Amino acid sequence: xxSKKIIAVVGATGAQGGGLVRAILSDANSEFAVxxxxxxxxxxxxxxxxxxxxxxxxxxxxSQDSLTEALKGAYGAFFVTFFWDHFxxxxxxxxxxxxxxxxxxxxxxxxxxxxxxxxxxxxxLSDDRMPTLQGNYKVPHxxxxxxxxxxxxxxxxxxxxxxxxxxWENFIYFGAGPAxxxxxxxxxxxxMANKKLPGIAVKDIGKTAYNIFKDPSYIGKTVSxxxxxxxxxxxxxxxxxxxxxxxxxxxxxxxxxxxxxxxGADDMGNMYQFKAEFNDDYVxxxxxxxxRALNPELQSFAEWLEENKTKIPV
Ligand SMILES: NC(=O)c1ccc[n+]([C@@H]2O[C@H](COP(=O)([O-])OP(=O)(O)OC[C@H]3O[C@@H](n4cnc5c(N)ncnc54)[C@H](OP(=O)(O)O)[C@@H]3O)[C@@H](O)[C@H]2O)c1
Numbered sequence: 001x002x003s004k005k006i007i008a009v010v011g012a013t014g015a016q017g018g019g020l021v022r023a024i025l026s027d028a029n030s031e032f033a034v035x036x037x038x039x040x041x042x043x044x045x046x047x048x049x050x051x052x053x054x055x056x057x058x059x060x061x062x063s064q065d066s067l068t069e070a071l072k073g074a075y076g077a078f079f080v081t082f083f084w085d086h087f088x089x090x091x092x093x094x095x096x097x098x099x100x101x102x103x104x105x106x107x108x109x110x111x112x113x114x115x116x117x118x119x120x121x122x123x124x125l126s127d128d129r130m131p132t133l134q135g136n137y138k139v140p141h142x143x144x145x146x147x148x149x150x151x152x153x154x155x156x157x158x159x160x161x162x163x164x165x166x167x168w169e170n171f172i173y174f175g176a177g178p179a180x181x182x183x184x185x186x187x188x189x190x191x192m193a194n195k196k197l198p199g200i201a202v203k204d205i206g207k208t209a210y211n212i213f214k215d216p217s218y219i220g221k222t223v224s225x226x227x228x229x230x231x232x233x234x235x236x237x238x239x240x241x242x243x244x245x246x247x248x249x250x251x252x253x254x255x256x257x258x259x260x261x262x263x264g265a266d267d268m269g270n271m272y273q274f275k276a277e278f279n280d281d282y283v284x285x286x287x288x289x290x291x292r293a294l295n296p297e298l299q300s301f302a303e304w305l306e307e308n309k310t311k312i313p314v
Pocket of ligand 1: 011061
């Protein structure tokens with residue numbers, strides 16, 4: 001049996017967790033071994049991980065007991081929730097609660113909780129500059145994660161809070177990339193006015209998390225990460241160069257973004273408004289020098305584009 005310390009990874013077949021799995025596997029001398037948590041050990045993605053030699057176990061974040069079982073014997077655990085699968089901040093909080101309690105029950109020594117800011121600390125529900133959503137939130141997919149930070153402390157679990165940022169992969173998979181207007185021009189539509197949007201290559205979330213696991217002095221701390229802070233104009237320019245076709249930045253007011261009508265448009269409109277109006281705080285928290293010290297391979301947007309430009313659907 002391997003003497004390596006086990007890192008159990010929720011979302012191992014997905015973006016953030018998958019990045020962490022690859023970061024650990026790519027280090028042949030790692031002190032850690034990966035345990036991938038999935039709902040279905042027989043899925044193609046789970047089988048692909050098993051084929052790489054990864055231990056694959058079944059659990060569902062809906063079930064605290066299944067998580068406790070899956071975490072037994074693990075030194076560390078990476079936890080992420082899946083807001084866009086259900087759009088429910090209350091469900092997201094319950095899943096975080098289940099993970100915190102399961103980690104405590106299993107005696108996990110270092111948890112990394114993938115979180116985001118609770119925007120209600122900046123914009124209380126009484127502030128009508130943006131609508132309150134789902135009764136109790138301003139940016140549901142941020143606020144629930146930020147509120148859930150306390151659950152890990154309450155459970156008494158040694159935790160590092162990892163505040164992530166906008167994945168540039170959203171330009172490939174999330175429908176957030178440049179879209180062709182009626183005149184045929186590609187436009188990148190965001191409600192960031194002329195403010196900078198912190199963004200990151202999703203694999204850098206995993207690489208940074210890996211390096212945090214190597215250093216227990218991060219327990220009890222919050223680490224906020226990004227790969228680069230760019231305005232819409234700067235991102236459009238980068239996309240134009242990478243795609244070999246002009247991309248314009250279509251800056252829309254947050255109220256217009258909220259009215260787009262696709263599921264979650266109101267949440268994303270509020271998110272952009274928060275990031276734009278509290279730009280100094282949101283960008284300032286994500287110090288690129290600190291992130292690069294933790295993860296020297298951190299990609300810039302140009303580097304990410306060079307690697308991924310052919311996958312961007314236009
Ligand atoms: N897109 C962005 O820019 C961005 C930025 C910051 C934060 N986030 C946050 O990132 C989170 C999503 O993370 P991601 O992008 O890594 O997710 P993802 O790529 O959609 O991965 C989801 C994986 O999680 C697993 N999963 C889903 N429901 C589960 C459940 N009930 N129990 C156990 N596992 C489950 C699935 O694995 P199996 O099918 O194998 O079970 C799936 O492969 C969201 O909460 C979002 O708000 C996103």
